[in-house]
Amino acid sequence: MHSYRRDLAMFRDRSFTLLMAARTVSTLGISFAPVALAFGVLGLPGATATTLSVVLAAEALPTVAFMLVGGVIADRMPRNRVMMGGEALNAAAFFSLAVMLLTGWTPLPALAVAAAAAGIATAVLYPTLTGIIPDVVPADRLQTANALLRLGENFSRITGLVAGGATVVLIGGGWALIVSGVMFTVAAVLVAAMRLTQVEGSPPGKDGGSPLGKGNAPGRHSVLADLREGWREFISRQWLWVIVAQFSVLVMAVQAAHGVLGPLVAKENLGGAGAWTAILAGEAVGMIAGVFVALRIRPRRPILVATLFLIPSALPYLLLGLNAPLWMIVAGAAVLGVCFDIFGILWSTTMQREIPAEALSRVSSYDALGSLMFGPIGLLVAGPLAIVIGPENALIGCAAIVLLSCFAALLSPGVRGLRTPEPARETVHS
Template sequence: MPTTSGSPLRLAPFRRFLLAQIVSATGTAMAPLALAYAVIGQGGGAGSLGAVLVTNSAPTIVFVLLGGVLADRMSRSRLLFAGNALAAAAQGVVAVLVGAGYATTATVAVCGLVSGTATALRVPAAQGAVPQLVPPGQRQRANALLRLPTNAVRFVGPVAAGLLVAAGGPAWALGWDAVSFALAAVLLRGLRLPAPLAAGPPLAALRAGWRAFRDRTWLWTYTLSGTVVVAAWLAGFQLLGPLVAAARYEGARDWGLVQAALAGGLLAGTLVCLRWRPRRPLVVAIVTSAGLAVPLAALAAGLPLGCVLGATVLAGVALDIGVVTWTTAFQSHVPEDEIGRMSAFNNIGERLAIPFGYLLVALAAHLWSEGVVLCVCAGLILLATLLNLCVRDAYRITRPASSRVPGSRAATTVEAGSGG
C-alpha cells in the first residue's frame, strides 16, 4: 500500500468501497419515509411505527459486539458482503409484502430485526476496512469522501422517496433500498480484504478487547462523553424540536427547513474536512460536539426562524467535522486487529442511553416547559464536552505521519500514552 499523501481516489479498492457507500446511501435515505408510510398504510399508528423502529435499532446494540469480534477475525470484505446481502434480503421481503398488501406490523418488525442485525455486522467491519484500504496520511480525506455522498443524498433522498411513494406506493422505495444493498454487496465482495490475525477464542478475544478499551483512557472517556452528548442531542432536537416548531413556528414547513439546514451544515462540514487536517483530531472532535448545543439553545430561547436555521447549520458543520476527525483519530490509533471490537464498544456506549434520553425528556416535558428542558439538554452537552476536554490523553492523539504504519502498537503507545 502506498504511504505518501495524496488523494485516496487514486486507489482502485477505495473507489470500489466508496461506490458501494454511494449506492447504499441512496436507498438508505429513502427507507425511513417509505417505512413510515408502509406502516401507516396498513393501519398502524405511532405505537406500531415505534415498535418497528425499536426492532430495527435494538439488534444493533445487542449484536454489535458479535460484529466487532467477527470484524477482528474474518475478512472484513466478506463480513460487509454478508451484512449488505442480509439487509437486501430483509428489505426485499418487506417490499414484496407491502406491494402485495400482506404486510403487518409483526412481519415488518421481524424484517426490521433482521435488518438491524445486518447493521450490527456491517458497522465494525466498515470501520476496520478503511485502514486496510488507505494509508495513514490519506485517512481523513478518505473518511470525508465517504461522508460526502451520505450527506449529499440527505437533500434529495427524502424528496425522491416522497415522490416515489406518492406515485406508486412505499413498496417501490423499499424495493430500491433492497436493490441498493444488493449492489453494494457485490461491489464489496470484490474487495477481498485479508482477515486480521485471530486473537484466540471469541470470548477470550472479547475480554481482551474490553481490557484494551478500558486501558485507552482517551477512548472510553470520549465514548462516555458521547453517551451524554448523543442522548441529549437526539432527545432535544428530534423529540422536542418538532413540538417547538409546531407551537412557535409554522409547524412541519419550518421544521423541514431546519432539517434541510442541518443537512446543509453536514455537507459543508465534509467539505471542510477535505481541506483541513488538524494536528490533534480528537481534541477537534471533542470541541465540535459543543456545537450541538447551539440550535437547542436557539429553540429554547424562541429566536426567530432565521437564527434557528443559522444555529442548525453551525451544528451540522460541527457535527460532521467531529465525525470525520474522530473516525480518523480512531482508525489511526487503534491497532488494525482490534478496530472491530473497539468500534463495537464505542457504538454500544454512544447508543445505550438514547432510549433513556427519549423517555426522560418526554417525562420532563410534562413537568417543565419545553424551553427549560431544551436548556438542560444544551447544558448537558456543554458539560460533557468540558469534562472531556480535561482528559490529558486526548491531547496526545495527534495526526499520524503519512509514513507511519497503520495499527502500529509502538506508534499508538507513544502518541496515545494510554495502552496500545
Template sequence: MGVPLRVRLGPLQERDFRLLFAGTTITTIGDRLASIALAFAVLDAGSVTDLGVVLGVRQAVEAVVLIFGGVLSDRMPRNLVLVGASLLQGAAQAATAAVVLTGGSSLAWLVALQAVYGVGAGMVVPAEVGLVPQTVSAPRLQEANAMQGMSRNLVGVLGPASGGVLVALASPGVALGVDAASFVVCAALLARIRVTPRAAALVRTTYLRELRDGWREFRSHSWLWSTVGVFGLSNMFYVGCWAVLGPEIANRELGGAGAWALILSAGGVGAVLGGVVALRYRPARPLLASVLAPMPMTLPLVGLALGWPPWLIAAVNVASGVGLSVHMTLWFTVFQREIPEHAQSRVSSYDALGSFVLIPLGMAFVGPVAVVAGVDATLWLAVAVFVVATAVIASVPSVRAMRAPQAAVAAAA
C-alpha cells in the same frame, strides 16, 4: 491547509477504496430517503411514542449486535461482513415497504422488521471502521475518512428532500423500496473488494477470548473510554430529542414532512462543507478539536425549543452539519492511527456500543417525558447535557495531550 485537490482526492485512485466509496454512497442514498419515510409511516399509523418505540427497538438491537459484529469483523474479511449486513438490511426494508404499501403497517410489524434491520446495522460500524485502512494507503487515511463522510453528507443534501417529495406525492413505502434496492447494489460492489485474509492464529481463538482482548485494548486508552462514556450519555438526550421530537414538532407546527426534509437537507449541506474543511484541516491536537467540533449541534434544538421558523432552523443546522462532519473525520482518523489494525473492529464495537447504547432508552422515553415535562423543557435539558458533556471531555488530560503525528514530532524536536 494548502493541500492540492489531487492529493485530497487521492484515495479514489485506489481500486478497493473506490468500490467501498461507491457502495456506501449508493446505500446512503436509499437510507436518506427511508429516514423520513419510516418516521412519517409510523406517525401516519400511530403517535410520537410509537415512533420512539420503533426507532428505540431498532437501535437497541443494533447495540446488542455490535459486539458480535466487532469479533466477526476481526475474524472474517470485513468486506464480506458488510455484504451480509447489506443483504439483511435490504431484506428488512423490502418487507417494511411491502407492509406499508399494502396498508398493514401495524406497530408490531414495523417494530419486528426494524429489529431485523438493526441486526444488519449492528455489523456495519465495526466492519467499516476496520475496512477503510485496508483499502487505502496510510498517508491518505484522513482524506479517505473525510471522503466517506462527504459522500454520506452530500447525499444528505438531496436525500431528505427527495424523501419528503416521495412521502408527499406517493407513499413512504416507495422510499423504503428504493432503500431496499440500494442495499443490493451496495452488496454487489463490496463483494469485489480484495482484503487480506485474517491471521490464522486469530481465527483459531475463542469468541470470548477475542471479546476480552478487545475490551482490554479499549480500556487501555483513557482518551477512548472517557470520551465514549460521556458522549454516550449526551447522545441519549440529544438523539432521542432530535429523532423523535423533531419530526413531531415539524408535523404539528412547521408544516409537515417538507419542512423536516428542508431542515435535514440543510444539515447535509453543512456536513458537505464540513467534509471539505476536514480534507484540509490538520489541527495539532486532533482529538481535542474533534471533541469541540460538534458544539454547533445544540443550535437546531434551541431553534425547535424557541419556535423558530423552518428556514432559520435549517440555517443553524448547516453549522451543526459542519461540526459533526469535522468531528467524525478527526475521530476515526485518530482511532485508526492509535488502535492496532488487528483489533480495530472489536475496539470500534465497544466504541459504538458505549456511544449509542443509551440512545434506545432516550428514544423510548423522550415522548412520555415530553408529555409530562413539556416539549420545550425536554429540548433544553438535551442542550444542557450536551454542553456539560463536551466541557467534561475537553478537560480530560489524555484528550488534550493527543497530538497529530507531525505535531508530536515537532514537539519532541
C-alpha cells in the same frame, strides 16, 4: 499543504472507489427506508402508532444486541466479505418487508422478523466500516478517505430524504422499500468487486500479519475471548473511553432535542413541519461544509480539536429554547452540521491510526454501543419533560448538557494530550 486535486487522486485507487460507491449507494437506500417503512406500516389496515413502534423497536433492539458480535465477526473475517454479507442481509430484509406490504400479507410477527434482520445487518456493518478503511488506504490517507466517504454519504442522505418522500407519495411505501432493497443489492455487488491486499503504510496486526481481519491472530478460541481482548484495547486508552462516555450523555440530549423537543417547538412557534424541514436542511448543508473543512485541517492534537468543535453544536438547541427567529435557528443548525462532521472525521481517523488493525472493529463496536446506549432514554423522557417544564426550557437543558459533556471531556489529559504521528508524505495506490 493539502490540495483538492490531491484529494481527488484517491479515486485512482480502484478499491477505494468501489468502497465509496458502495457506501454512497447504501446510504441512499438507508435514507429511503425510514419514510417508506413508516408510511408503509401506518398505511396498513388497522395499523396504529403502536404497530409502527413494534416494528421500529424490532429493528433497533438487535442493532444494540448484536453490535459487539458484529465487531468480533468483522475482526475475524475479511472485512469486504463481512460488509458484502451485511449489505445482502439488508437487501433481503427490505425486499421481504416490501413484498409483505405489496401483497397485503402483513402479520406483525413477520414484519418484526424482517425488521430485526435489518437491525442485525446494521450491527454487522457499523464496526466493519470503521475497520475496512485502513484495509483499503495507507495510513497517511486515512483522513482524506474518511472525509470523501462522508461527503458521498451526506449527499446521499439529502437526496434520499427528498426522493424517498416523493417515491412514497407517488408509488407507495412498498415500492419505495423495493428501491431500498435494490440499492443494498448494488452496494453488495460493488463490495464483492473489491480485492483487498495489505496496504503499504497501513498498521500491521500485533503479530506482524495482515491487518485485513482474517482471523490470523493467535489464541482466539471464543467470541467471549475476542470481546475481552477488544475491551482491553478499548479501556486502555483514556481518550477513547472518555469521549465515548461523553457521547453517551451528549447523544441522549441530542436524541431528545432532535426527536421530540425540536419538532414540538417548530409546530407551536415556527409554523410547523416546513420550519423543521428548513432546520434539518440547514444541518445537512452544514455537514457537507464540514467535510471540506475536515479535508484541509491536520491538527496535531486531533481529539482535543474534535472536542472543541463540539462546543458550538449546542447552538441550535439554545436558539430553539430562546424562541429565536427561524433564520437564526437554521444558521445554528448549519453550525451543528459542520461541527459534527469535523468531529466524526477526526474521530474515525484517530481510531484507525491508534487502534491495532486486528481489534479495530471490536473497539468500534464498543464505541457505538457506549455512545448510543442512553439515546432511547432521551427519547422517552423528552415528552414528559416538555409537559412538566415546557419544550423551550427542556431544549435549553439539552444545550447545557451538550456543553457540560464537552467541558467534562476536556478535563481528561488523554483527550488534551493525544498527538498524531509526525506528518508523512501522502501516497496514493492505484
